[in-house]
Amino acid sequence: MVHAEAAAMIRIVFFDVDGTLMTDKQIPDSARQAISLLKEHAIIPVLATGRPEYEMHAVREQLGIDWAVTCNGAHVGRHGQTVTGTPFAKEQIREWVRLAQTTPGHTLLLYGGQNIYSTRAIADCPHFTAADREIGFLEPLPFEQAETLPEIYQCILFAPQEEEAPYTAHLQEQLYLHRWRTSALDLNPLGVNKATGVQKLLDHLNIPVEQAAAFGDGNNDLEMIGHVGLGIAMGNSTPELLAVAKQVTRHVREDGILHGVQQFILNRSCSLRT
Template sequence: MTAKYRLLALDMDGTLLNDEQIITPTTVKWLQKAVDAGVHVCLSTGRAFTSAFPYAEQLGLVTPMITVNGSEVWRAPHEIYRRSLMDPMLVQQMYELAKEDDIWFWAYSTEKVHKQDNWDGDVTGREWLKFGYHTEDDDLRHKLLLRLQDMGGLEITNSSPHNLEINPLGVNKAAGIMEVCKLLGLDMSQVIAVGDSLNDLAAIQQSGLGVAMGNAQETVKEEADAVVASNNNDGIAEVIQKYIFNKAIAK
């Protein structure tokens, strides 16, 4: 079988993983069928490598990976291809914004995840990849978004309706997928990108087929070429059956 689509770029939380953080047996089965048919499966996640890799290992993937929303592209597990770092001064400014309104925050450096409760203040001595905020106060989150936009030089997305995730400007999953395509000798038209949040939006817009999960944020659904079942109902298995194997889904 020669598949029209040769790369399946999968977000993890809310997409590949169900709400219990598990890849279901049905999804595992169909992912294996895709791999056996010559399709490259690429994890494309906001997670750090250490948090994403166990799932790649579970699936037996040795293909490129995109982590931290595209700040890292891995040629293969444990083999970094490109890393995009954030200016430490921007990290300091974002930390100060969080302190102003007592907003829960976290940041990824190349060594670990730093959170509000273990922040040691050493900003310049580290290599930074991403900064994030979480608040269920919509007004406060909107105010924060405006402040971040005023700073400039930032790629602002989210991985849930209640958070904001910040990478260096131009660093996103779409850019990461383009680099993976170069590594594999593929074109973006041969990519299916699947996700549920704003950090998946650029990839969904720029890939050959952009797919939103049934549980995706409305903006993502509106921009997608297709919407499938939720992460708790094997939406990824549906993507593979419908768009790689062209099988009708029994309802």
């Protein structure tokens, strides 16, 4: 018989990346230490990000992390290879690509399982360039025809908010939208968010959600932080995320990941084991 205390032990921890595991495009040494501590205690670290697998390769390699929930939950991969996912319909991608290619100033970034693609280069779109300065992107691959693209799991529309209607107005009941700056909008299939991706991996690994923890800082982490057994907000989180988190750790620039792992996960797990 499994006691309630044992069932509550944390076995897996999901980490948002930008503003959580990374700051100023770098992984703090203290965050590296936190990941090592988790692995020493046989706790699985997982990336959970709005970015694609392609952009997470270097982060996974540096930290020795096997699993990643990417594209805001639409893609789950191991060692960079697709395990499961929820792609867009091909017809939808063709329509968005046509709009972006024919509308001046608009750029559509498309996330596949192993690569990223774009209707324009970063330097050719001021909105894309501004976002790149903020968080950094790898240069996407160009393409000419939407028919040549693989399965696409997430898109980012770089365009002013007042110009997004042709892409989204007729699809409100089919899309999950997350605007993370005035000229950048995440597009995911409806019902897809970080929590759904997290749950797919938990089901795959046969780990109860009560034994999962997660760290985040932004509004695209809301569902994930509220879903897992232990949702931890960074000190630099949005007010909305702070309101739903079970615990709050320090700011990302104040060793927030290491503090949260030591204070809320390892102390908790060790006390439950004794």
